[in-house]
Amino acid sequence: MIDNSLYLKALLNNDSKIIKHIYNDNFFKVRAFVVKNKGQQQDAEDIFQKALLQLAVRYKKEKFIIKTSFEAYLFTVCKNLWRRELNKSKIKVTNNEFIEPKGENEDIALAVLEQKRWELFTECLELISENCKQILKLFFAKTSYAKMVELFGYNSETVVRQRVFKCKTKLKELVKKDKRFAALIEL
Structure with a gap:
């Protein structure tokens, strides 16, 4: 079992061996969740990639500690990102007003903020x-x-x-x- 910080450092350093290990051990769960919840294979791939990018960007900015297993944390990040995507598509369909698309950096920042809120909530729940x-x-x-x-x-x-x-x-x-x-x- 690899230490959580090693996974995060591997993402930051683009360590293809460990990143491949992360994909092999985790992607199938994310794909199953996304497909079960109105998504496709491509959606799952996009969400998984965004989650890895989000983790790398956040770890580069602040050396945070994952208090659960890396797999559980990554899955939670993916679930939150997918739910966010579903909510955005609802807004686009039901709202006739023009919505200015957000840039990738703003999207990552919002996803990180959402993840931090979730962490605070789960810590307080304990x-x-x-x-x-x-x-x-x-x-x-x-x-x-x-x-x-x-x-x-x-x-x-x-x-x-x-x-x-x-x-x-x-x-x-x-x-x-x-x-x-x-x-x-x-x-």
Whole structure:
């Protein structure tokens, strides 16, 4: 197993041997995700390439540390980029106004900002109680309140709603208290 920083340095130094290893070990998962979510092989290739470029650019600018496995981090970056692409295509289809295309550098900067927001969110999620983590993960997965009543043994859906509200409030407080928050909010 290669240290995460070695992967990042390989991307920065264009180390074809390690980059090929990254492709061989990770691309099939990204392709499966993109194809499952309204994409094609070419879309997956583009997203994977953008993700690698984004990681290299960000690592060159700031020597960040990946706290999970490189594979999981790369997959998350790819998922976020693909979701962003899907959202952009929705805007183009439903909005009749002219949208000025963003340059590649601006796109990478926005993707890095989005990734940093995701990292802050997941780090703060780890700081709340185990019960709150479970409740919010189910809530974000759009699990019904009725199902949560059944899973947690609460008395009613009202109790679940109150618990979700309290857990979301606690998570928001942690995010807002973090010193990185001010730099990551939208202007």
